Amino acid sequence: MTYCVGLQIDRGLVFMSDTRTNSGVDNVSSFKKMHTWNLEGDRSITIMTAGNLATTQAVVSLIDERSKEPSERTPSVYAAKSMFQVATIVGDTLKEVIKTHANSGQRADSTFNASIILGGQVADGEPRLFLIYPEGNFIEAGADTPFFQIGETKYGRPILVRAYDTDMTFEQAITLLLVSFDSTIKANLSVGLPIDVHVYETDSLKEGQKVRIEADDPYFNDLSMAWGVALREALGNLDTFRF
Template sequence: MTYCVGLRLDRGLVFAADTRTNAGLDNIATFKKLRVFEKKGDRVIVVLSAGNLAITQAVISLLEEKIREQANERPTIMTVDTMFQVARLVGEAVREVRDIDGDALTASSESFSVSMILGGQIGNERPRLFQIYSAGNFIEASDDTPFFQIGEHKYGKPILDRVTRADMSLGDAAKLVLISFDSTLRSNLSVGMPIDLLLYNTDTLEVLRQTRIEQDDPYFHRLSTGWSDALRDAFSKMEPFDV
């Protein structure tokens, strides 16, 4: 399983993804699930992926392959003019992989499982955020729904629902996202560190703030401990139930 989050805010975008994959309790591996496509001064595109690892890797590889086909004048995610068109191309790549592998997966009693969060900015267009489904269709983040989660999202969703605001700073948004990861890590062993984190400031058209949060990261440790202490303190101060 996995956990990925993308937020669209007034000041930019925040992305985070864990790196754990497993095929059983004794077969745990680490794979990067956050992919960046960047042309400085022109576009920044970020893709987070969850689901069957072979499928997600095939989709990303197909997108990369199309970018490298210089002789072919077909549009790619590095040449189209809007993020909506990028979302269409990613969805087409998902469907193309389904056409190739879908029947074989069905014959093996496995589902075609893939979901993606896509975000970024092209030129003067405002930053945009999309969630792409296994069918290749997608929805876009809005003022009412400013964030998307994929994978094991239920443990981290309550804090995002309560705290996310469009006008918050990217630093506060990153703190919020990491708290949502801390809640998920405590409740689900299929999500694991390290965590890849990327903050994108509107109109920079360049990735300037990207890091990997390791298991022994001192800031994450302080954040986790402080959040637990704050919850216990708030709980102790609330009026007790009295029948």
């Protein structure tokens, strides 16, 4: 599995993804699931992928190839005039890859499906955040649904639902997401460190700060410990049930 979250706040977009992929518990590897395309002063685009690794890597490679040759920039995420167009390109590419594999006459134990979180800003548009389905269609985040999760989403959801705040700082948002990731990692072997982070600041139109949090990161380990203690304390401070 995988765990990725894209979060929209007033200040911009925050992306966080784990790097563990597994095909059974004896075939575990690390792959980057976050990819960005940037053109300073014009656009910054980030995608995170969950699902069949062959599918998601093919999608990323196709998007990449098509954005390299200026003469072949159709459809390119660099040529798209809006984030909606970018989402359409990514969705079409995803659908195309799944269709190609599914029609190849081969059978696979797992399906070729994948989901993608896409976010960014193009020229004078707003920063936008999308969730793209294997069918190539997509939905957009808004005030009511300010974040998307893909992969192993359930363990880390309660804290996001409870503690999200639209005027958080980037640092607070990352802390919240790390707690959500920590809850997931504690409960599910198929999600693991290192964790990739990308922060896109509204109207900056360039790649934002990127961080990789490694398995032995002292801040993450302290946070995990502190959160465990804080949860127990918070629970202890609640009015205990009485019969």
